[in-house]
Amino acid sequence: MKKLLIAVLLFVCVQTSFAQTDPYIENVKHYLTINGTQEQYEGAVDAMFVMLKKQFKDYKVSDAIWKELESAKKPQVEEVKAVLVSAYKAYFTMNDIKNMTVFYESTAAKLMLADPSKLTATHRQQIGNFYDSETGQKMIVSKDGLAKIEGEISMQWSGEFYKSVIHKLAEKGYSLN
Template identity: 40%
Template sequence: MKKLLFALIFLSSLHFNAQESSHRADVLRYLTMNGTANQYSAAIDQLFELLGKQYQEHNISDEVWGELKKESTPELNKILNMLVSAYRGIYEHEDIKNMIAFYETSTGKQLLADKTALTSEQQKEASVFYNSPTGQKILTSEQQIAHRVGEVSEIWSRDLYRNLVDKLAEKGYVMQQ
């Protein structure tokens, strides 16, 4: 009996972990398809431009910058994983699936690319989506998700900046006051 109970607990934990992994993967997919991943990748590039200006007098070699830029991918993954937590705190897995399904349509893609160019038919399709339970949740949680994303972004960007400045200092480059 104990073995059966243990087996049931073990199998249910595997099922739960699989569901959690699927939810996480879907949020990451959504963040990629809606342009969030590209925005943070661009933010990393802009941070390197800022650091290049701040350390301009040091004539830091391309090799050193290249070494630091190797951290871009792990940092991008870090912020996306932080955002997964923010999104999962607001949107159920079913909501994320519905969002993915909508944004994979031509209407969803056009909405992301340029909402001012939506055809009248696409406007109707968008209206149907935003009147659905998931669409309503998106609309009613806009401020909440923006607040959470803002907090996460601030923490991440501050830590990334500090980390890069510390690595430059370790290499002997100290920012001029």
């Protein structure tokens, strides 16, 4: 499995250099923004900093240093989104990504994510219609495989990000050892 992850990461490194000219990459990254994935990663970064601040509370790390370290949030989230593109490429075509984007930009999908209790019968029907479509069926069929790859990418990414923050703190004279 590590070989797969390494292959995915190498693929992304090559693909990232073409990100500005590859519509697939840009479309997947947009999709990951609107479907809640970006928000999940931003929340994970925020939670990591809450944990780190607790771990380092006795070291009296200044707010300026925390602010500097937290400024890596946006580029780190963009990085993981770029890595996730390769996972999506294994399952979905450009047309699928466009269909998924249209769906997740709909009121029904927005309510589904934000507050499912507010879904009307019409919204439920729209959601059902999407999941009955070819793209929706692909999403259902690929759910487990995609979740597994996303989980591996997430674990690798979060571990590396955590280590980099710990390293930067150590460079500034704050070490837990």
